Amino acid sequence: MRADEAEMNRPVYLDHAATTPIDPRVAAAMAQCLGMQGEFGNPASSHEFGHAAAALVEQARAQVAASVGAAPREVIWTSGATEANNLAIFGIARYYREYGRHIVTARTEHKAVLDPCRELERHGWQVTYLAPDGGGVVHADQVAAALRPETVLVSIMHVNNEIGVIQDIAAIGAVCARHGGARLHVDAAQSAGKIAIDFAALGADLMSLSAHKVYGPKGVGALLLGQRGGAGTQLTALQFGGGQERGLRAGTVPTHQVVGMGLAFELARAAAPEIERIASLRERLWQGLASLGGTLRNGDAVRSVPHILNVSFEGVEGESLLAALRSRLAVSTGSACSSALQEPSYVLRALGRDEVLSESSLRFGLGRFTSQSDIDAAVVAVTEAVLRLRRIAGA
């Protein structure tokens, strides 16, 4: 089979919320750093090779900062959003432990936030898990009601990774500012590059970013650490070794990775007009799926990013739906498949969906390279699969 034929036979990729392909321009910029003629030096080295690499690292830092309304000195490189979330949560918890040991977060957060919180609970911390409304929105007054004098951290994601709902971070930030002692951490892995972000204006103290959701490489991300007012927000480092990143994240900075992230974020900012096109495609997808009947859209349809659509299908079982689509469509299911037995999505369960509907949901993630023909093919594939499974189930 020729390469182009193999490409044509691949399933339609609608899982951009899981990861994105690297933009060819990003890949080229990264490759420039890897060879003998490129800037392969250790950016911490005090010779010409090191200086050249360090200049690229700082350029990338400025690119990322500019794309999210932050100052370059607020960017700390990490291996991804998961590490950034861990650094934010454990770092704040340890630094401010003498001030209080209470954290506020939401039931619908990513595991990279929930699991660190649970780990802290095992060490005596108290965590309040806020329940979202039926649309997946966590309201600022819920946060206000949950705050205690000993609260040192509020961690609320900007955009939910399963349902795409946008939280009102500015309102939550204002609540935290009034409290005074509660730092606001925002997991922005799904919003950066998808909707406009102004770190300074949102009132967040910390923000986690990921490159591979924005057509950049896997294995690199950043934590924004606000430096506004006084000493800014402080962290206790979690790893030690070389004092890189102002001592907050030891380890040689991977020049090619951060160069890729920097350019990916810059390109995303320049590609803002594509948001309207993607929103239009998502609406076309939803209208196509809705015509099936027995389809339920999950999450607040108004307060959502344009690239995510989450739908439950009545009368079908989730694992079978995914299996029926596997050769035609790459999407995510509402199940967390940590073993042979799938578990219903805890995010959809938190919205009030029952177990069966939570399992029979699909998350469609649209992206920069998604075409109208991709959407039309997806509608046909899902329609045929759902109708067939409903027939087998006698539904």
Next chain:
Amino acid sequence: MKYSELTLRYFETAVGAGVLTGSEVHRGAAGSRARGTWVQFDVQVASGDIRAARFLAFGCPHTIAVSAWVAEHAAGPAAGGALPESVQKLSDRFEVPAEKRGRLLIIEDAWVAALAAALQR
């Protein structure tokens, strides 16, 4: 999740999906859609022999594939209501993960219920 070639073939073709009608047809069902797995068999039994079988299934690919295989291989003596093959052998044949073997018991319960209705006549 990875599925065996046999599981995928029976899941995709779902031979025997549907219902039977007529005076010699008997129906049995087990499981619950709300709990994720439900299976129904219709069997046509005459003179102690199974002449035809059909199934409906709400469940995972293994549930659909095994139900389809059972319906396809049902023809012959009713044999006291037993499945054409034991749950253990079906589990091995379709490489059903240990965590999902309980679903084969639902298939067996539906089959036994259908045959019990037929053999009571």
